[in-house]
Amino acid sequence: MTLSQARLDELWDFSDPAGSGARLRRAAEGEDDAAVRAELQTQVARALGLQERFAEADAALDAVAIADDAVAARAALERGRVRNSAGDPDAAIPYFTAALDAASRPDLVFLRVDALHMLAIADAEQADAWTDAAHAALDAVDDPRTLRWRVALHNNTGWRRLDAGRVGDAVTSFELARDAAARWGTPQQVQWADEALAEARFLL
Structure with a gap:
């Protein structure tokens, strides 16, 4: 089983990573499905990273059992986010690339676009190419929640253009x-x- 984005949206409040982390930890502890539990554990790590508790985030990811491609993609994404947030985008890029590779299944397009969106942030010289690839991945999608990625992709492009x-x-x-x-x-x-x-x- 794969963790649904709808459930994850209910657990996350990005303005409150500490509170989100507590909810995610409780959800993981109460989850019977091993793969879903592992995905939830990667999000506990993400919450720690957002609090700049980078060593703890890595330790949390060390404890994640890589049960399937979705878990592998999420774990790699969070390893990359930890490094990017810590100010080392070059170290983040291989993890985002690994996440992209892990999320190659058609049902993991949400995670594939997440990886491409993070590559566009970490790999500034290739940002437009990564963003174009993300939009191309969305062209075959009709799920509104997944298509929401276009908001962030266009927004990030706008700020890059403005900065330039x-x-x-x-x-x-x-x-x-x-x-x-x-x-x-x-x-x-x-x-x-x-x-x-x-x-x-x-x-203008």
Whole structure:
């Protein structure tokens, strides 16, 4: 069995990684399915990483039993996120690449896009290529929750363009992010997209 994104969304509050970590730990402890329990344990590690408790996050990942491809992808993603958050994107890239390889099954496209999105962050020189690959992976998807990735992908592209002084291109990316947020995103994502778009348009 694979952990559903809907269940994970219920457990996560990224504004409160400590509280999320406690919920995820309880969920893992109460989970009978070994593979799902392992996936939940990777998210406990993610919560620790978001608190900058990097050594503890790695230790939590050391304890994860790699039961299947989904667990392997999540574990590699979180190893990479720990290193990226700790300021070492070069060390993160091999883990994100491993996550991409592990998430090759059609039913793991959500994790595959997550890996591509993280590669676009860590591997700045190839960010556009990784982002294009993520959008291509989404072209065959009709699940709204998975398609929500387009919001983050367009948003991140917009900020890269803005940082590079390409204001017009940034506006275009933020417009795409706003459209994606309206179709598949959360109200918070719509608000953030509006704010980013307004900031970029102000600079035109």
